[in-house]
Amino acid sequence: MSRLLTVEGLTTEFKTERGIVRAVNNISYTVDSGEIVGVVGESGCGKSVSQMSIMGLIPSPPGKVVAGTAIFGNTDLLKLKKESKEMCEIRGNRISMIFQEPMTSLNPALTVNKQMSEMLLEHKSISKKEARERVIDMLRQVGIPDPESRADDYPHQMSGGMRQRVMVGMAMICDPALIIADEATTALDATIQAQLLEMMNNLVREHHTAMVMVTHNLGIVARYADRINVMYAGSIIESGTVKEIWANPLHPYTESLIHCVPQLGQKVEAIPGMPPSLINRPPTCPFLPRCKYRQKCCFEDPVQELTLVEGTHSTMCALRSGGAKNEQ
Amino acid sequence: MGSYLIRRLLQAILVILVVSFLVFVLMRMLPGDPIEMLISSSMLTDYTPEMMDALRHEKGLDQPIGVQYLRWLGQMGRGDFGTSIMQNYNIRNEIKDRVVVTMMIGFAAWLIGLIVGVLLGIICAIRRGKLIDNIVSVLANIGLTAPSFWIAILLVYLFVMKLHVLPLYGYTLPWVDFGKSLKQSIMPILVTALGPIATTTRQTRSSVLEVLNEDYVRTAWSKGLNEKKVVMKHVLKNALMPIVTLQGTMLRMIIGGSVVVETIFVIPGMGSMLTKSMLSHDYPVVQAVTVIMTAVVVLSNLLVDILYAWIDPRIQYS
Ligand SMILES: Nc1ncnc2c1ncn2[C@@H]1O[C@H](COP(=O)(O)OP(=O)(O)OP(=O)(O)O)[C@@H](O)[C@H]1O
Numbered sequence: 350m351s352r353l354l355t356v357e358g359l360t361t362e363f364k365t366e367r368g369i370v371r372a373v374n375n376i377s378y379t380v381d382s383g384e385i386v387g388v389v390g391e392s393g394c395g396k397s398v399s400q401m402s403i404m405g406l407i408p409s410p411p412g413k414v415v416a417g418t419a420i421f422g423n424t425d426l427l428k429l430k431k432e433s434k435e436m437c438e439i440r441g442n443r444i445s446m447i448f449q450e451p452m453t454s455l456n457p458a459l460t461v462n463k464q465m466s467e468m469l470l471e472h473k474s475i476s477k478k479e480a481r482e483r484v485i486d487m488l489r490q491v492g493i494p495d496p497e498s499r500a501d502d503y504p505h506q507m508s509g510g511m512r513q514r515v516m517v518g519m520a521m522i523c524d525p526a527l528i529i530a531d532e533a534t535t536a537l538d539a540t541i542q543a544q545l546l547e548m549m550n551n552l553v554r555e556h557h558t559a560m561v562m563v564t565h566n567l568g569i570v571a572r573y574a575d576r577i578n579v580m581y582a583g584s585i586i587e588s589g590t591v592k593e594i595w596a597n598p599l600h601p602y603t604e605s606l607i608h609c610v611p612q613l614g615q616k617v618e619a620i621p622g623m624p625p626s627l628i629n630r631p632p633t634c635p636f637l638p639r640c641k642y643r644q645k646c647c648f649e650d651p652v653q654e655l656t657l658v659e660g661t662h663s664t665m666c667a668l669r670s671g672g673a674k675n676e677q
Numbered sequence: 678m679g680s681y682l683i684r685r686l687l688q689a690i691l692v693i694l695v696v697s698f699l700v701f702v703l704m705r706m707l708p709g710d711p712i713e714m715l716i717s718s719s720m721l722t723d724y725t726p727e728m729m730d731a732l733r734h735e736k737g738l739d740q741p742i743g744v745q746y747l748r749w750l751g752q753m754g755r756g757d758f759g760t761s762i763m764q765n766y767n768i769r770n771e772i773k774d775r776v777v778v779t780m781m782i783g784f785a786a787w788l789i790g791l792i793v794g795v796l797l798g799i800i801c802a803i804r805r806g807k808l809i810d811n812i813v814s815v816l817a818n819i820g821l822t823a824p825s826f827w828i829a830i831l832l833v834y835l836f837v838m839k840l841h842v843l844p845l846y847g848y849t850l851p852w853v854d855f856g857k858s859l860k861q862s863i864m865p866i867l868v869t870a871l872g873p874i875a876t877t878t879r880q881t882r883s884s885v886l887e888v889l890n891e892d893y894v895r896t897a898w899s900k901g902l903n904e905k906k907v908v909m910k911h912v913l914k915n916a917l918m919p920i921v922t923l924q925g926t927m928l929r930m931i932i933g934g935s936v937v938v939e940t941i942f943v944i945p946g947m948g949s950m951l952t953k954s955m956l957s958h959d960y961p962v963v964q965a966v967t968v969i970m971t972a973v974v975v976l977s978n979l980l981v982d983i984l985y986a987w988i989d990p991r992i993q994y995s
Pocket residue numbers: 363364365370372390391392393394395396397398399408411412449532565627
């Protein structure tokens with residue numbers, strides 16, 4: 350497998366009235382071609398912002414990528430301007446994105462065919478007629494019944510589930526190397542969610558497309574992803590393969606997340622406390638106030654970087670990575 | 678669709694009828710008497726009360742008001758607008774000439790308002806907070822709040838009194854003498870277009886800003902479209918929908934403006950016809966002009982609604 354995307358030290362901030370919000374704090378990760386990387390974390394931990402930073406879609410002002418590199422092929426995506434030609438050639442064509450909001454992410458004034466074939470016409474040399482055929486074929490692949498006539502529907506004529514299928518088809522249509530699915534199924538009900546995930550999984554595996562799968566449900570990620578990055582308060586606090594993390598969660602936050610996955614006959618444990626404010630963050634571990642394993646040294650030492658423990662498994666927790674053990 | 682149209686048309690006719698009735702009654706309630714005005718203006722001092730009654734009878738003004746109204750309505754139904762009390766001209770023929778003049782100025786003002794307003798609005802929205810946005814916003818506010826007669830006087834002062842480049846008043850149809858027509862219409866068109874430009878700019882700016890924040894615009898960016906395509910294909914159509922509905926208001930502004938502008942610049946259009954007939958209590962002229970102006974506004978509003986439903990796929994006729 351070849352390396353597709355290498356993100357290093359990505360940091361994104363928002364200027365607000367109350368101060369500077371550091372929504373993404375120095376995160377580094379990689380995506381190999383054809384693999385599914387899960388990104389999990391509570392609401393507001395910076396999942397969307399990190400992915401939108403990669404795509405150059407941070408609303409600016411108030412947002413700004415203040416540090417980091419994201420090497421895709423030979424280009425650093427973070428160096429490209431939002432409206433630059435190079436970025437436009439990558440967006441939609443080499444990397445595409447599915448958004449969290451199925452009801453509002455499609456243009457209400459254009460038919461499904463227009464919105465999908467627009468991408469083909471933009472990136473591939475292809476006629477309108479051929480584009481339409483490709484669109485209909487894609488709609489069939491994402492499970493839209495009667496795609497010939499549905500292609501001419503407007504978004505408001507479709508249900509939320511269908512619209513998100515259209516979004517998936519749109520993301521796939523130029524056959525990109527990487528798809529970023531930002532909680533593509535969260536807004537849908539459980540059965541539709543399962544169908545859609547299954548369909549997406551089959552589709553990306555079939556086309557050998559890499560996918561970054563963003564969700565706050567560790568259960569979903571464990572089922573489909575190859576590797577997982579757990580995010581907390583803007584940082585990746587644990588990273589590893591599904592097996593490594595599921596069998597042996599290192600960070601106390603990951604541990605509580607696993608307890609949060611509903612299992613038959615078990616009570617779901619909520620994580621007590623609230624995520625910290627992202628303004629004026631202290632140098633100590635961001636999970637410290639909610640951690641039930643915290644030690645004296647946790648209050649004193651600045652939080653350490655993501656540290657490799659074994660295999661590909663790494664964590665930011667000093668207690669679990671051996672960094673702080675000998676001090677006790 | 679068909680039944681929707683018929684219903685809307687019937688509503689439109691009802692509105693026109695109500696307006697015509699109100700104008701008919703209100704004109705007659707105003708102090709002042711057309712017969713006395715007629716006599717004093719023709720400087721005949723030796724009119725006896727008997728002669729005045731005869732004149733009143735001749736013009737049909739001695740009938741009960743209901744009878745007068747119904748008679749007038751019947752006349753209008755036959756396409757006969759009657760004759761002017763003051764000057765005895767055929768109102769229909771007079772309107773035919775004047776409507777062209779008002780339309781020439783009004784249409785030009787409307788077109789300029791639409792094009793300039795939309796362009797300025799888009800520029801302001803895309804460059805929001807920048808210098809150009811601030812300048813245009815201030816100008817738009819001035820355009821909205823400054824009375825048009827005041828702007829007209831400023832323009833006259835500048836272009837007529839100081840620079841001597843434009844004529845003070847009058848109107849020539851463009852196909853009679855284009856150069857002269859252009860010079861004479863610049864100020865009236867500008868003054869009429871000011872309100873529409875300002876309103877359209879502000880509306881366009883705010884609706885483009887709103888659409889720029891929509892999720893589907895982010896989607897459009899994520900597809901790899903460049904800024905021009907994002908704006909032209911995904912922002913404009915959605916942002917301009919409210920501008921379509923605004924056109925009814927624009928027309929009202931322009932027709933209202935024509936009354937002021939045509940009076941100031943002495944232009945022989947519908948607006949000055951209305952002021953003149955109002956001042957001289959020329960009932961049939963006032964009635965004919967108001968009914969026509971009302972009809973234009975009501976029918977164009979209907980047109981706007983149909984257009985809107987046609988543009989926005991989410992709207993169904995009902
Ligand atoms: N436009 C903005 N202005 C200011 N702050 C913002 C803006 N967008 C995001 N943020 C901040 O960035 C943080 C991360 O937001 P983000 O949308 O990435 O969360 P998320 O992990 O995707 O959550 P969710 O699961 O709810 O989608 C939030 O806490 C928010 O305060």
